[in-house]
Amino acid sequence: MLDLSSILSTPAPPIVQTLLAIPLVLVAISLLTWLTTTINWYSSISQFKSRVKSPSTTVKPIPPPLLPYAIPWLGSALTFLNENPGSFWRMLRAKLASTGTNVQVCTILLGGQKAHVVNSAAAVQALFKSKHVSRDLFNYQIATQGLGASKRDAEVMFPSIPSSSHSDKKEDSMDGLNHEFLLNQSAANSLTNKFMECFRSTLDNADLEDLEWKQVDLFSWWKKLLFNASTTALFGTKILEMNPDLADQFWEYDAGFLARFYGVPKIFKPRAYACLDEMLDRTQAWVEHVLAEHGGNPPEQPDWEPLMGSKVVRARHRHYTREGLSSRGRAAFDLGFLFGLQANVIPVTSWILAHLLSPQTPEDVLLRVREEIESARRPDNEVDISILVGQPVLNSVLHETLRHYVDALVTRQLKVDMVLDGHLLKKDDLVMAPSSLSQHDPQFWDQDTEPPGDVWYAERFLRQDPTTGKQSFGTSWTAGKFFPFGGGTHVCPGRIFAKQEVLGALATLLLKFDLRFVEYLGTDRNGDTLNLGKGAAGFPKVRKQYAGNGTYAVSGC
Numbered sequence: 001m002l003d004l005s006s007i008l009s010t011p012a013p014p015i016v017q018t019l020l021a022i023p024l025v026l027v028a029i030s031l032l033t034w035l036t037t038t039i040n041w042y043s044s045i046s047q048f049k050s051r052v053k054s055p056s057t058t059v060k061p062i063p064p065p066l067l068p069y070a071i072p073w074l075g076s077a078l079t080f081l082n083e084n085p086g087s088f089w090r091m092l093r094a095k096l097a098s099t100g101t102n103v104q105v106c107t108i109l110l111g112g113q114k115a116h117v118v119n120s121a122a123a124v125q126a127l128f129k130s131k132h133v134s135r136d137l138f139n140y141q142i143a144t145q146g147l148g149a150s151k152r153d154a155e156v157m158f159p160s161i162p163s164s165s166h167s168d169k170k171e172d173s174m175d176g177l178n179h180e181f182l183l184n185q186s187a188a189n190s191l192t193n194k195f196m197e198c199f200r201s202t203l204d205n206a207d208l209e210d211l212e213w214k215q216v217d218l219f220s221w222w223k224k225l226l227f228n229a230s231t232t233a234l235f236g237t238k239i240l241e242m243n244p245d246l247a248d249q250f251w252e253y254d255a256g257f258l259a260r261f262y263g264v265p266k267i268f269k270p271r272a273y274a275c276l277d278e279m280l281d282r283t284q285a286w287v288e289h290v291l292a293e294h295g296g297n298p299p300e301q302p303d304w305e306p307l308m309g310s311k312v313v314r315a316r317h318r319h320y321t322r323e324g325l326s327s328r329g330r331a332a333f334d335l336g337f338l339f340g341l342q343a344n345v346i347p348v349t350s351w352i353l354a355h356l357l358s359p360q361t362p363e364d365v366l367l368r369v370r371e372e373i374e375s376a377r378r379p380d381n382e383v384d385i386s387i388l389v390g391q392p393v394l395n396s397v398l399h400e401t402l403r404h405y406v407d408a409l410v411t412r413q414l415k416v417d418m419v420l421d422g423h424l425l426k427k428d429d430l431v432m433a434p435s436s437l438s439q440h441d442p443q444f445w446d447q448d449t450e451p452p453g454d455v456w457y458a459e460r461f462l463r464q465d466p467t468t469g470k471q472s473f474g475t476s477w478t479a480g481k482f483f484p485f486g487g488g489t490h491v492c493p494g495r496i497f498a499k500q501e502v503l504g505a506l507a508t509l510l511l512k513f514d515l516r517f518v519e520y521l522g523t524d525r526n527g528d529t530l531n532l533g534k535g536a537a538g539f540p541k542v543r544k545q546y547a548g549n550g551t552y553a554v555s556g557c
C-alpha cells in the first residue's frame with residue numbers, strides 16, 4: 001500500500017527543486033521585463049503628450065517609445081516573425097493608435113538589435129532626403145545571411161571602413177554602375193526591348209497558337225514564362241542551358257530568403273538553407289564557365305550576348321574583378337541581382353492579372369485597360385512602350401497593386417544624430433520605413449470617396465482634371481506614404497525597367513490572346529489542385545511569409 005501523506009510531506013531532492021524553480025524564474029523574468037517595458041512605454045507616451053502641449057520653442061527632442069516586450073534580448077522578434085502577412089504592422093498600428101496620440105515613430109527590439117520604425121509622411125520623407133544615412137550594414141547582412149556570401153566577399157562589396165584603395169570614380173562604384181546600366185532611360189529602354197523580344201518568343205513557343213480556347217493554370221504558366229524571358233534578357237541564354245530548373249529552384253530560394261536573413265535556425269527552415277547551397281553551386285558553375293569563355297574579362301559591347309546577357313550583368317562582373325571577389329561571391333551577388341529582378345515583378349504582374357480578370361472587379365476596368373493597350377499597338381502589332389507607360393488606368397492599376405501588395409522593409413543606418421518627428425535618433429541607430437505600414441495607413445488612405453486602403457481599387461491613383469474633365473494619373477499627393485521602390489539615394493535602380501517590363505508583358509499578353517476567367521484554383525495541404533468556383537471567397541490569397549518580404553507572393557503557386 002502507498003502512503004501518500006508521507007510522499008507529499010518528504011521534501012523534493014535539491015535537483016528537482018532547481019528544475020521546478022527554472023520555469024518560475026523564467027516566468028518572473030518575463031513578467032518583470034513586460035512590466036518595466038510597459039511602464040517605460042507609457043512614460044515615453046506621456047512625455048510625448050506633454051511635449052505636444054508645450055510651445056514649440058521650448059520643445060526638446062525625446063527618444064521614441066520602445067514597444068513593450070516580455071522576453072529579454074528577443075524583444076518583439078517572435079511577433080515580428082509571425083508569418084501572417086501584415087500582422088506585425090497591424091499590431092503596431094493598433095498599439096500606436098491606442099495611445100490616443102499622434103506618435104508615429106517607435107523603437108522595436110528584435111533579437112538584440114534595436115530599430116526605429118517610422119510611419120509619418122514627414123519622417124519618411126526626411127529620412128529619404130538625408131545624405132547622412134547608409135544602407136551598407138543592411139546590405140552586408142543581406143549578403144552574408146540572405147545571399148550566402150562569405151564575410152570576406154561581403155566586406156569587399158560593403159566595407160565597414162571605406163578603404164583608400166577604393167576608386168572615387170562614380171562609374172567604378174555600384175551606384176554609378178546602376179545609374180549607367182540600369183536606371184538611365186536609354187539603358188532601361190534597351191533592357192526592355194530585349195525583354196520584349198524574349199517574352200514574345202517565349203509566348204510564341206507556348207503552343208497556344210492553333211487552339212481556339214485552352215484552359216491554363218494562369219499563375220504557374222505566367223510565372224515560368226516571365227521568369228525565363230527576363231532571365232534571358234538580363235543574364236543571357238547560357239545560365240538556363242546549364243540549369244534548366246533555375247525557375248523552380250529560384251522560388252524556393254526566394255521563399256527562404258527572409259528566414260535566412262532573419263537568422264531563423266536551420267532546424268525550423270531546413271529547405272531555406274539547403275536550396276541556397278544548391279543554387280550557389282550551380283550559379284558558380286555558370287559564372288566560372290562564362291568568365292573563362294570571356295577570357296576573364298566580360299566585354300562592354302554589345303548590348304546583349306548569350307553568355308552573360310546584358311551590359312549591366314557584364315559591368316557587375318568587371319566590378320567584381322576590380323574588387324577581387326571570389327567566384328562563390330560572384331555567384332552570391334548575381335543571385336541577389338536575380339532576386340531583385342524577379343522577386344517583385346512576377347508577383348506584381350500576377351496580382352494585376354488576378355484583379356483584372358476577376359469577376360469581382362467591375363467589368364469596365366479591363367475594358368478601359370484593353371482600350372489603352374490597343375492605342376499603344378504599333379502598325380507591326382508590337383507594343384509601343386513609350387505610349388503604354390503614359391496610360392492613366394494602366395498606371396493606376398500598377399501603382400495600386402504596388403501599394404496594396406508590396407511590403408518592403410526600407411532600412412537605413414544613421415551616420416549622425418537625427419531628429420525625426422521630434423524624436424532623437426542617435427548616430428549608428430537603425431531606422432526602418434516599412435512600406436506596408438504607410439501604404440495601408442487608414443488615416444491617409446481611407447478617404448470618404450474611395451474604398452478603404454485595405455481594399456484593392458483600380459482607380460485609386462486617378463484624379464479628375466477640373467479644367468479638361470479628363471482623368472489623369474499621378475502620385476505626387478502620396479509623398480512619404482507610398483514608396484514601394486524605397487526612396488532617396490538608395491531607391492530601387494531597377495524601377496524604370498520594372499514598370500516598363502510589367503506593362504509591356506501585360507500588354508503583349510492581352511493583345512495576343514483573348515483571356516476569359518473560368519474559375520479560381522487553390523491547393524490543399526498535399527499541394528493538389530482544388531477547384532474553388534467563381535465567388536469572391538476563391539480569390540487568390542497572400543502566401544504565409546515574414547514581414548518585409550517585398551511583394552507578397554500568391555498562395556499555392
Ligand code: HEM
Nearest residue numbers: 340341344345408410484485486487490491492493494498
Ligand atoms: C515591382 C518591382 C520592384 C520593386 C517593388 C522593387 C523594390 C525595391 C526596393 C524597396 C529596394 C530597396 C530600396 C531602398 O532601400 O530604398 C530595391 C532595391 C534594389 N532593386 Fe528593386 N524593385 C523592383 C524591381 C527591380 C528590378 C526589375 C531590378 C533589376 C533589374 C531591381 C534591382 C534592384 C537593386 C539592384 C536594388 C539594390 C540597390 C542598392 O543596393 O542600392 N529591382 N528594390
